[in-house]
Amino acid sequence: MNETTPGAAGDTPVQDPLQHSAAGRSDVAGSDAATQMLAASEDDDLRTSVAALSRLATGQMQLADVLTRIAEYAVAAIPGADGAGLTMIEAGRSDTIVASAPFVGQVDAIQYSIEEGPCITAAAEARTVRSGSLSDDPQWPHFGPRVGHLGVHSVLSIPLLTSDGVLGAMNVYAHRPGAFDTHAALIGELFAVPAAIAVQNAQVLAQTRRLAAQLQAALTSRSTIDQAMGIVMSRIGCGPDEAFDRLRQISQSENQKLHTVAQHIRDEAIRRARARHTEA
Structure with a gap:
């Protein structure tokens, strides 16, 4: 009967289960560390x-x-x-x-x-x-x-x-x-x-900024309309209600915004005043 000596040439090496377990734990520990x-x-x-x-x-x-x-x-x-x-x-x-x-x-x-x-x-x-x-x-x-x-x-x-x-x-x-x-x-x-x-x-x-811009635009528009109303009142000798109605009628007939009409009247009045000043 032939006996085989552990570790002899040609035999399959036998791993120590304790060493194998330790190596497995090491791999798991390394994997856990990488995950962490x-x-x-x-x-x-x-x-x-x-x-x-x-x-x-x-x-x-x-x-x-x-x-x-x-x-x-x-x-x-x-x-x-x-x-x-x-x-x-x-x-x-x-x-x-x-x-x-x-x-x-x-x-x-x-x-x-x-x-x-x-x-x-x-x-x-x-x-x-x-x-x-x-x-x-x-x-x-x-x-x-x-x-x-x-x-x-x-x-x-x-x-x-x-x-x-x-x-x-x-x-x-x-x-x-x-x-x-x-x-x-x-x-x-x-x-x-x-x-x-x-x-x-x-x-x-952003909403606050938009509201502030809209308010500023509204104030500027109102100021321009008030100035145009004053110009119309001085030209035809009417009150504020009639002056506003005149502006509104022009706005509707020319299909332009009221502010645009008012700005045109104001700018034209300024241009005429400067021209008279230059001529004088």
Whole structure:
């Protein structure tokens, strides 16, 4: 009977199960460490982007510029993102749409032109939507194939929510399929909270600026009309009501705004006065 000596030439080496177990634990530990490092890096990106949001000088920027900057911060914060866009919905006004990259503008132009896509769904239903295979995603059967041809295969769209309701939506895109997992969606939702506040603040500031401009224009217009009424009153010797009626009649007959008619009368009176002064 032949006996085989362990470790002899030609035999299959026998591994120590304890050593094998230790090596397995080492591999798992290394994998865990790498995962933790990646998560820490992503958390740092989120913190950096949120901190940048808090430093936005909204008082010195136009609304579209603020929204564009927020979209850029979203790209930096959310793992796998190649570009992002923001759509702000405002009652009585056209939606404000910005993009961090040209391809995002192309993608968003498609969804708004056909009225189908992740941003529309996220804003209308106030929920986060995502896809890692847009070309054949049944959620958007017309939108998906079109953007798939552009090489965009993943999307994460998150509504911008405040106590006043849905302000709009943040759309994050990636070229590679399956770019946004549950963790990326969670980071996106965490970022969307301060982003919505920043958008709301920028919106309020823009509305205040528009109101101030409208008020200034109204005051200027009223002043011009009052001056024109004074000129008409002095020319024909009438009261303010009749002078205003004369201006209104001219406005209607010439199909011009009342302010335009008043400004023409005032400017013509100034021109004549300067001409008389020159002749004297």
